[in-house]
Amino acid sequence: MILRLLTGFLFIQTSLAQGTFDPSTCGQTKGCLFAPTGCVPSQDCRISFSYQVQNGQTLQMEISGQPPNPQAGFVAVGFSKDNSMGDDSVSACVSNNGQTTGLLAYTPAKSITVKNSPVQTTIQASATNGNLYCVLRRQLGNTGDAQIFDLNGTYYVLMADGPLDNGIPTYHSNNRWVLPRTDIGRYGTNAFGQTIQRDDPGSQGATSGTQHSTNDKLKIAHGILMVLAWSVFIFTGILFARHFRGHWPNTTMLGVKMWFNFHRTINMIGVGMTIAAFVLIFVANGWQWSGPKANASTAENQAWSSIHSILGLLACVIAWAQPLNAVFRCNPESKARPIFNMIHRFFGFSAWLMAAAATMIAVVHFNGMFSNRDAALGLYIAYIAVAGLTLIVLELIFIRNFFVSRRGVGNEIEMVRIQRLQLAILLLYIVCAVGLAVAICVLIGLKPGDLA
Template sequence: MNLYTVFSMILVISVNIPDILSYPSGNVGQSCTDMNPLHGATPQTPPSPYEIKLSTTSYTAGSTVQVTIVSNCGNEFRGFMIQARRADTAAADRTTPIGSFTAVTDTKPLCGSGSNRGLVHSRSVARSSLTLTWTAPATIQGHIVFKVTTVEKPNSRYWQAVTSEAVKDSSGPLNLASDSNQTQIGCTTQVENKFAADTRCGDTVGCYSDCDSTGQCTYLATWVLDSTNINFTIKAIPDSDTNVYAAIGFSTDTKMGDDSVIECMKTTDLRVATSFNNGRSNTRNADQLGITLTSASYENKILECVFTREITGSGDVKLVDLNTPHYMFFAQGTAEATGAKINQHGLIPTVSPQAIDFKLTENFSAVPYDKSKVLAHGALMVIAWITAASIGLVVARYFKPIWPNSTFIGQKIWFQIHRTCMILTLLSTCIAFIIIFVEVDGWTMSNISVEQAHPYLGVIVTFLTIVNPIMALFRPHPNTDNRYIFNWAHWGVGTVAYILGVITVAIGTRMGKANLSENAVWIVVGFTVWQLLVVLCLELVQLIGNKQKTDSYELQGGQSEKIPDTQSKPANGTLKQAILIIHIVVVLAFTIGLLVYIGLA
């Protein structure tokens, strides 16, 4: 396996990572019929905050209509799909797209390659409005409506197949089908993604929330002591309308694990339940003791549960005694449709700034999650595998003969560059490995299968990175018979470590804890493409140089010359050095780009 093959493998895997994790480039061709963006969540119900405005409400054969998707509520959308379809009851088929759209920047065909019958975003870009041009077919097809799906920024809420007002042709009276009625447009509490804080907080009730300085919240937990019980309220705006939960946890420290949890759920019904965090997994308590639901509601996209919890926990060891102060966590995510189990939280849970005495009525604000260790881990891995390993590998492969008579501190220059880069890779990887294990205090879990691979790959990469220099310390002398075994082993371990290292970095850019911009993974893809191009160029230069040596040998009649005491620099040495300088500059640019995104996170 040569380096061309190695980087081809990295390129193929890296390019597919964004599509595996999400659809930031609109890879939803299979959604041509139902216009579902395949984000895994449930579509939002009307009203929609995104209006479809038309330049005209009638059309003729070959005419055009300007269609504008616009936010009326100050929200931005980062993804969309659009089609025109038959609207009247006379049409048996009201799912086949009609006419064509003119593609604009960051859009591409939705319904088949080369067909503009529908459009979808090709890149995740925040927009408050977008105007598109639709061209009617050469023959009129009947009355139509435009169907639009929008995905909101910064979350992934979406409104599926929102319908415009009808656009009529001259075929006759309009009899709208029920699925072609114009969708109600308007701003709701959910769209604003906030609700008002409880004015009693810190006075007659205790509170833990993320309410901002204007008194607007996305979640709130309140409590008040009532004899031997504590009356709690959980209030939150979930990410979807069904199969969701908001939960509070009680812990003796600020890390998850060995925590008592109370869940407020909306599945087939509204309910509360208790569970327990064993390490990083959650288990529903078999006996739902010590808790009584008073009321529950889901109105205006706000999930609310009011319940009573025995302060001592009714003797259940998994219901902690709240006579003792505890830290409070808040988390939300999806639940199984049966309500039997909650899934891992979507966003990282927040934790109270101190242990809370639930017999008091103090007001606490959520503490932002400290991502410094996670980001330091990511930055070190970028330096290790995007910068140091990339340069060190290229130098070892292609630059051994470039400085044949030059040494630095007693060793060939290429070797010193290679060794320096690999030592930097080793140190950065090991430090990053230690940092992340201290941070997560164990093993990182995720509901997304690709993210689950990240810690496993990280352990393998770290192991290989440590093994390779140990092998180098015991390498045989270059003139011994077994030297070739070391050469192959050293190359093989290093190559596998590098492939997995770049893949692990790419996956890391999409990890929930990092919360990096979607553009970060594309920087890794761009780096991989660049590395492949550099390898191809150097392979070509080396191939031409080897052919010139062969031709020179044949012109001398196959007679070997005496090897001089000093070797001359290859004819292509200057070109190779120029390529190396450019490579170092470009790799540093990719590194800086990733470090900037890490810093912004």
């Protein structure tokens, strides 16, 4: 009998020492969040996180996950006022050379500052079969440190895992997830020992903000302007310059042919929208550059947000330079004019390609910028397909016209038919581009707010 009791006691102690995340009480006595979104707890989730208020004074958290290098890695949960990294309070479970413990930190940007504070204590920590598990207890209320947030409120929850560098979590370019705004203080007991009861925001305690801060509104406007500028206006302007020079040969406006009026007007509208969008995102980011920096780490410079920024900047700068170099173009009869045309076309189309790449990065990696990221991704893939197909068909017609012209076998009636076909293709593209771009803009405009 004594042997059985001793065996049972040792089993319980071993289980507590190792620690496992129990999802069975999620949504009942504790709130839980898991990453990636849609994963099955205890099966394929990379990170599991639970939170429970105790007596209205402390927050008990469980953090569990499998970092790429469990011997020198971390699993972290960040509490953010917006849906992006920077100005976040972080609690983490770290394992370094066989020692597993909790960690309290603050991320001013894409870096981390460890906070040595009694506000957070480690109740339990273990590393078993590559899985880290920590139970942390964190003080609620005003901590006296602006970098250690009072978690008895609503925050975006950012989850990440990655390696350590000299015992400190490093920047994680890929293994990161943004979860909706969550009421961290919803589950548990208050100061009187009574069960906390708040409006049910969802089975896991997550809720999306219904209001947008000024910075969030600026980011929304930036996204909408960029999508419309590059998808509708600038690409249409490129098509006019490339494939519609022969249309309306006897019609002019302001002394120039109609194709050039369309090309110039549409592109200038698009360029104006990119300038406005560029200013808006810089204002939203506090006039801070978020792209690659000389003093940033390789991981930071290779982050998708950094690549998005540099591609967007290059695309915009080239687009802004195009009207300027057009002012200094040589005379149409000059032998150098074909060279100018080739350079002008090359840079114009290159700018659009970089803008398209930057937009694709946004719809793939910037989950928080859309009310439905998957829908936005599908819509933008459809747009790229429409734009690519339009360009290919018009190029085939251009090549066909070139050889017909050289052979001198064409006639005026046939040319009129070809031009009508080109116009029909252009109109079809414009209708599809406007529809798809507006749909993406709606998803941006309906994104979850960053305020409760």
